[in-house]
Amino acid sequence: MSxxxxxxxxxxxxxxxxxxxxxxxxxxxxxxxxxLLSTGLAGYMSARCPIFNVxxxxxxxxxxxxxxxxxxxxxxxxxxxxxxxxxxxRKRPTSSGAVxxxxxxxxxxxxxxxGVGMAVAMDALYGLxxxxxxFFDVVVYSMWLKRRTCWxxxxxxxxxAMPILAGRVLGIGRFDWVGICMALGILxxxxxxxxxxxxxxxxxxxxxxxxxxxxxxxxAFTRQTIAVSSVLAAIMMVFAAxxxxxxxxxLRLLGVLSAGLLGLAFATTFRPTERVNFGLFKYASIYMLAxxxxxxxxxx
Amino acid sequence: xxxHALDRALLLGMSLLAAxxxxxxxxxxxxxxxxxxxxxxxxxxxxxLLLIILGFEALEAPIVVIISTVIxxxxxxxxxxxNLPGVRxxxxxxxxxxxxxxxxxxxxxxPPRLAVLTVALVHGIAGMIIFLLPILLRARGAAGSAYxxxxxGGALIGAGGLLLSFLRMGVPILPRKTLLxxxxxxxxxxxxxxxxxxxxxxx
Numbered sequence: 001m002s003x004x005x006x007x008x009x010x011x012x013x014x015x016x017x018x019x020x021x022x023x024x025x026x027x028x029x030x031x032x033x034x035x036l037l038s039t040g041l042a043g044y045m046s047a048r049c050p051i052f053n054v055x056x057x058x059x060x061x062x063x064x065x066x067x068x069x070x071x072x073x074x075x076x077x078x079x080x081x082x083x084x085x086x087x088x089x090r091k092r093p094t095s096s097g098a099v100x101x102x103x104x105x106x107x108x109x110x111x112x113x114x115g116v117g118m119a120v121a122m123d124a125l126y127g128l129x130x131x132x133x134x135f136f137d138v139v140v141y142s143m144w145l146k147r148r149t150c151w152x153x154x155x156x157x158x159x160x161a162m163p164i165l166a167g168r169v170l171g172i173g174r175f176d177w178v179g180i181c182m183a184l185g186i187l188x189x190x191x192x193x194x195x196x197x198x199x200x201x202x203x204x205x206x207x208x209x210x211x212x213x214x215x216x217x218x219x220a221f222t223r224q225t226i227a228v229s230s231v232l233a234a235i236m237m238v239f240a241a242x243x244x245x246x247x248x249x250x251l252r253l254l255g256v257l258s259a260g261l262l263g264l265a266f267a268t269t270f271r272p273t274e275r276v277n278f279g280l281f282k283y284a285s286i287y288m289l290a291x292x293x294x295x296x297x298x299x300x
Numbered sequence: 301x302x303x304h305a306l307d308r309a310l311l312l313g314m315s316l317l318a319a320x321x322x323x324x325x326x327x328x329x330x331x332x333x334x335x336x337x338x339x340x341x342x343x344x345x346x347x348x349l350l351l352i353i354l355g356f357e358a359l360e361a362p363i364v365v366i367i368s369t370v371i372x373x374x375x376x377x378x379x380x381x382x383n384l385p386g387v388r389x390x391x392x393x394x395x396x397x398x399x400x401x402x403x404x405x406x407x408x409x410x411p412p413r414l415a416v417l418t419v420a421l422v423h424g425i426a427g428m429i430i431f432l433l434p435i436l437l438r439a440r441g442a443a444g445s446a447y448x449x450x451x452x453g454g455a456l457i458g459a460g461g462l463l464l465s466f467l468r469m470g471v472p473i474l475p476r477k478t479l480l481x482x483x484x485x486x487x488x489x490x491x492x493x494x495x496x497x498x499x500x501x502x503x
Binding site for chain 2: 247255256263279286
């Protein structure tokens, strides 16, 4: 192949790759993946291991990014039929038909195998926890329970808690109570996030036939559940922060942010409005991101 | 009223400054001032985040009058406890009574005039203390010149809190739009003055 032909091929390939990336990018839900990745990095750094070991930090980042992205893509592949029935998700590449189901499945499997494989290569126990997260998310949450029971979110929460636990396990080489508290903090935070979302888009979920807390138990019980899980999330995060030896100043800051979360959770319970509900949904994300940043700053 | 990107940036700056003050800026003080300042700057921090998330409509909530009272009260308690040992217990009790008075008149449906008077009195006294005490301390040489920035912050937050409270109670001093448009810069400036004053002015 002459150089001119090769250059022409690359030029033709360039726009094709860019177009694929543009199609694939929404499949990984970059914000959600980024947030979960930040929990994994915070879990790893919380061990106060040599975090400036660039190779390991890059390894954690890459393996978690690939595994989390992979599980998200596989979820989208599995849920493409119900996504097509919901106004919020109808335009996703999977449900709009912009990408074929087979292509999405291949992409999801490739990312997942790469992510888990890299994690196992770094450390067997770390790899096991990363794999558990992927298994709980794709198989238990999406494939098995999501269309059967509203309690599926509990397993979605367990899956979401795995990156931080994996990071912690990699850092200290075993499970410990601090890692469990961090994981529980995420586990209890996820209902605050998802239940608020399911209240806002209750009609969408109803149209798609997905059971949710609001459709099964009503709005009042859902709000109470959000309030209780927010309290538990805040308690667990403060316990975990204390456990890693966070400085009092940062503990105070975490306490203030937790108080804001609790205040909004109680406002959602006792003076509910759509605005407050969605405010809680957004604040919960900021809260968790801030908590992770605090852990990272603390040990850096 | 729509919140612009600049408003959000100003509020984020205010929240970050308040977060700095809660986590680092008040280290080394005794327990009660730390608690007081944590409450005061903590309320500023969370309020900033909620304004970014919910927009100016968040200021319509009835609880805003009570929350906006907490900031000057807690900051003034911290200042008095730090600098006026002779009256600190008395002022702490007065501040608690003042807060309860605002809470009760706002939540138990007291006559509007009484509710307005209570808020004005509590804001006024707390604001005066934040404004005058640093000036007094500077005059006595017990604090650096930069401590006067706390006075400036006190004047601003006192004015802002009163304007907001009167607006919420249906007797606006400034038009709603003008007040809301100026709120992000006022909050940022107030917090910056407090943080700078405490950091560079303490003896």
